[in-house]
Amino acid sequence: MKILVFVKQVADTEARITITNNGRSLEVENKYALNFFDEFAIEEALRIKERLKDVEVVVCSYGPKRSIEALRTAIAMGADRAVLIDSKDLDTDDPLITAKILSGFAKGDGFDMILCGKQAIDDENATIGPMVAEMLHIPHVGLVTKIETPEGGEVRVDRDIEGGRQTVKVKLPCLLIVQKGINEPRVPLITGVMKAMKANIPVLDPATYGIDVNSCTKEEAKVKVVRYESPGGRPPVKFIEGATAEEKAKRLIKVLKEEARVL
Amino acid sequence: MAKDIFVFIEGKDEGVRKSSIELLSKAKGITKNHNSTTYGILIGPKSEEMVDTVRPYPDKLIVVRGDGLDEYRWDTYTPILERLIKTYRPFLFLGPSTITGKDLFPRLAARLGAAYISDATGIEFEGEEALVKKAMFGGKIISWMGINEKDCALVTFRPNSFSIDRPSGMAEVIEEMGDGKSEEAITVLETKKTMEKKVDLQEADFIICGGRGMKGPEQFGIIEEIASLMEGRVGASRAVVDAKWRDYEDQIGKSGKTVSPKLYIGCGVSGALHHTMGMDTSKVIVAINKDPNAPIFQYADYGIVDDLFDVLPALKEELKKLKEQAG
Ligand SMILES: Cc1cc2nc3c(=O)[nH]c(=O)nc-3n(C[C@H](O)[C@H](O)[C@H](O)COP(=O)(O)OP(=O)(O)OC[C@H]3O[C@@H](n4cnc5c(N)ncnc54)[C@H](O)[C@@H]3O)c2cc1C
Ligand SMILES: Nc1ncnc2c1ncn2[C@@H]1O[C@H](COP(=O)(O)O)[C@@H](O)[C@H]1O
Numbered sequence: 169m170k171i172l173v174f175v176k177q178v179a180d181t182e183a184r185i186t187i188t189n190n191g192r193s194l195e196v197e198n199k200y201a202l203n204f205f206d207e208f209a210i211e212e213a214l215r216i217k218e219r220l221k222d223v224e225v226v227v228c229s230y231g232p233k234r235s236i237e238a239l240r241t242a243i244a245m246g247a248d249r250a251v252l253i254d255s256k257d258l259d260t261d262d263p264l265i266t267a268k269i270l271s272g273f274a275k276g277d278g279f280d281m282i283l284c285g286k287q288a289i290d291d292e293n294a295t296i297g298p299m300v301a302e303m304l305h306i307p308h309v310g311l312v313t314k315i316e317t318p319e320g321g322e323v324r325v326d327r328d329i330e331g332g333r334q335t336v337k338v339k340l341p342c343l344l345i346v347q348k349g350i351n352e353p354r355v356p357l358i359t360g361v362m363k364a365m366k367a368n369i370p371v372l373d374p375a376t377y378g379i380d381v382n383s384c385t386k387e388e389a390k391v392k393v394v395r396y397e398s399p400g401g402r403p404p405v406k407f408i409e410g411a412t413a414e415e416k417a418k419r420l421i422k423v424l425k426e427e428a429r430v431l
Numbered sequence: 432m433a434k435d436i437f438v439f440i441e442g443k444d445e446g447v448r449k450s451s452i453e454l455l456s457k458a459k460g461i462t463k464n465h466n467s468t469t470y471g472i473l474i475g476p477k478s479e480e481m482v483d484t485v486r487p488y489p490d491k492l493i494v495v496r497g498d499g500l501d502e503y504r505w506d507t508y509t510p511i512l513e514r515l516i517k518t519y520r521p522f523l524f525l526g527p528s529t530i531t532g533k534d535l536f537p538r539l540a541a542r543l544g545a546a547y548i549s550d551a552t553g554i555e556f557e558g559e560e561a562l563v564k565k566a567m568f569g570g571k572i573i574s575w576m577g578i579n580e581k582d583c584a585l586v587t588f589r590p591n592s593f594s595i596d597r598p599s600g601m602a603e604v605i606e607e608m609g610d611g612k613s614e615e616a617i618t619v620l621e622t623k624k625t626m627e628k629k630v631d632l633q634e635a636d637f638i639i640c641g642g643r644g645m646k647g648p649e650q651f652g653i654i655e656e657i658a659s660l661m662e663g664r665v666g667a668s669r670a671v672v673d674a675k676w677r678d679y680e681d682q683i684g685k686s687g688k689t690v691s692p693k694l695y696i697g698c699g700v701s702g703a704l705h706h707t708m709g710m711d712t713s714k715v716i717v718a719i720n721k722d723p724n725a726p727i728f729q730y731a732d733y734g735i736v737d738d739l740f741d742v743l744p745a746l747k748e749e750l751k752k753l754k755e756q757a758g
Binding site for chain 2: 181185194262267328338348390418428
């Protein structure tokens with residue numbers, strides 16, 4: 169069985185991000201990490217491998233060269249192999265293009281199951297999973313919190329639904345979107361880190377595996393950022409003064425009612 | 432192409448999700464300017480009450496009926512919506528950025544090959560061009576996205592992104608039939624509802640959030656009381672959820688839910704970045720913390736520096752009085 173895990177390298181939450189070029193571009197401090205939710209996906213693939221033995225875990229990312237580091241983290245955790253699809257200068261705001269490139273890779277490389285994270289913490293789209301599944305004509309299940317060992321061409325999973333939880337059975341091949349709570353991702357052992365440092369991570373050009381790159385250019389993007397802004401920074405906090413807690417509470421209610429008009 | 436807009440109506444229990452009504456109000460504001468039509472799209476209504484609730488908001492209401500359509504599934508809803516969009520050719524299809532919206536819209540966008548923007552918080556027009564507002568990097572950056580699409584573009588919006596206008600009519604109802612048979616690739620074995628009828632955290636207008644400063648699970652009683660008094664919800668920081676004082680479904684922040692209520696009150700929450708990224712789009716933020724240097728005050732509109740165990744009982748009494756005055 170072959171499990172494909174899609175991961176993205178993203179700006180660390182602590183990284184400083186500056187708006188440049190009159191709001192037309194961003195400058196991200198050089199602090200990147202494997203996307204938070206993708207660690208759960210890698211961990212889950214490894215756990216299935218530990219239970220079923222005859223499993224290959226392949227990790228794949230579409231992004232600039234620096235994304236190799238995120239792939240090394242995946243190898244250090246225990247993935248069998250990793251592939252980077254080089255985005256070159258094609259970096260896009262359009263998830264359709266990313267999904268097209270990833271699903272093209274999946275088709276070529278083959279898989280029984282694809283795992284991906286709930287969302288990338290940079291674009292915050294939560295979009296790639298269902299899009300890739302649709303392009304591959306396979307079922308997807310979102311917000312998965314438990315994956316049982318696949319058996320007889322099927323897998324049972326738990327997932328969150330609106331106001332509750334559901335257990336479903338899905339036929340393979342399928343795509344599962346995992347979220348926090350499904351597991352505790354392992355911290356790579358030193359031997360894993362050494363292996364990852366030496367691992368050969370091929371860098372692919374999407375054109376070489378049959379993707380029509382002309383449909384993936386910046387001009388073809390159906391959505392793109394026109395302008396970046398800082399979040400309309402709130403005015404400084406107004407501290408509510410008073411001699412006692414009661415007085416402060418009373419004054420707070422008054423301003424919420426009369427000034428902020430939210431009560 | 433006519434600038435008609437489709438709005439996905441999401442049900443909740445026997446009723447309709449508030450965010451769907453918000454989107455209908457917004458869509459109508461836009462179509463009024465374009466002399467076009469706002470369509471509500473309601474698939475597999477659980478009750479006629481649902482139809483009656485939404486009818487006053489759109490210009491027209493398409494109701495799709497068929498066995499098996501009362502519960503959302505992407506495999507049954509996607510082909511129905513694909514057909515409707517190809518028939519009616521709206522220029523925008525709006526939906527709520529809820530669990531259902533996030534499951535359905537990207538799948539549908541890929542099927543149509545359509546432009547898709549998720550989890551937006553606003554939309555504005557510069558001439559004919561729609562610009563969609565969206566938070567990125569945990570709210571550190573706002574982006575305005577342009578749409579380069581001749582056909583229908585899909586956008587999901589965070590609940591509480593728009594206010595609800597007073598309804599002004601009674602939509603003509605268009606009945607359609609739909610196929611509720613699923614592809615059988617997915618079989619539902621068991622469904623457990625955990626929060627019957629409560630307001631969803633993401634849809635609540637009022638959230639009172641407890642942090643580690645609450646000291647223990649038993650102290651959340653007063654927060655519960657205030658939340659129910661205000662018909663809102665209790666939220667929690669991760670420290671509180673990790674300590675098992677509250678369930679994960681209450682968690683606000685990077686690894687929890689993103690909320691945008693009219694009023695957020697943080698009690699004993701320090702305001703770590705991982706937390707604020709889940710709540711900094713709230714309309715009004717109040718922080719109660721005994722430490723005047725707590726980072727949450729950098730995000731708050733109003734702050735009280737004091738012991739929360741003294742403030743909360745007084746706050747509850749004041750809110751109670753307010754409610755009584757309002758009758
Ligand atoms: C990858 C990652 C993801 C994370 N995701 C989330 C997330 O989704 N949500 C989240 O919330 N956190 C998240 N965190 C954790 C986050 O960084 C903070 O650790 C957490 O939010 C702190 O919770 P807290 O504010 O309740 O506790 P603390 O930071 O301990 O703050 C308690 C506050 O209470 C105040 N206080 C104490 N006693 C009183 C009193 N009697 N009266 C008034 N004030 C009092 C203190 O002054 C202090 O400011 C994440 C962390 C990581 C690394
Ligand atoms: N460029 C990418 N390369 C590989 N996987 C990705 C990429 N972008 C997104 N993903 C996967 O899709 C998930 C959801 O991302 P998003 O839709 O961008 O929020 C992520 O958690 C990853 O698992």
